[in-house]
Amino acid sequence: MSVRARPTSPHLQIYRWTVTMTMSILHRMTGIANYAGMALLALWLVAAAAGQETLTQVNYIYGSWFGQLVLFGFTWSLVHHMCGGLRHFVWDFAVMMEPGQRETMAWATLVASVIITLLIWTLFVWMA
Numbered sequence: 001m002s003v004r005a006r007p008t009s010p011h012l013q014i015y016r017w018t019v020t021m022t023m024s025i026l027h028r029m030t031g032i033a034n035y036a037g038m039a040l041l042a043l044w045l046v047a048a049a050a051g052q053e054t055l056t057q058v059n060y061i062y063g064s065w066f067g068q069l070v071l072f073g074f075t076w077s078l079v080h081h082m083c084g085g086l087r088h089f090v091w092d093f094a095v096m097m098e099p100g101q102r103e104t105m106a107w108a109t110l111v112a113s114v115i116i117t118l119l120i121w122t123l124f125v126w127m128a
């Protein structure tokens with residue numbers, strides 16, 4: 001019996017990679033990262049409640065270069081996810097969905113998240 005070649009669906013190697021795809025994936029990834037970041041915040045609050053000695057130890061870890069890197073990433077993750085949330089909020093009004101507009105929104109999310117994160121760290125960490 002001969003086997004006919006069956007039609008295949010387009011997949012990731014066929015689709016042209018777009019910025020909207022990237023933002024969609026990043027939204028889920030930052031959502032997951034936010035869970036981990038919130039655990040760090042909870043740990044810090046527990047340490048503060050436990051007493052000065054525990055808080056000093058946690059502050060030492062969070063204040064190290066690696067801790068600062070993780071906290072900077074967490075800040076960006078939160079901000080990026082929030083910007084993504086606002087993008088979805090705009091879409092709830094059935095606007096900015098046309099080709100071109102979607103890409104503009106995607107780039108705006110990325111650029112705004114970087115600028116807001118740098119602003120937060122400049123004001124509350126580097127200049128504080």
Ligand code: HEM
Nearest residue numbers: 027028030031032034035038081082083084085086088089
């Ligand atoms: C620590 C805070 C947050 C956590 C842990 C979190 C976590 C998540 C996760 C894991 C997802 C992915 C769900 C999925 O793809 O199935 C998600 C989606 C979503 N989040 Fe958050 N999120 C947080 C804050 C926010 C904020 C502040 C906003 C709005 C400003 C927001 C708006 C959204 C929206 C609109 C979606 C759905 C996106 C879609 O339909 O594809 N989130 N969140």
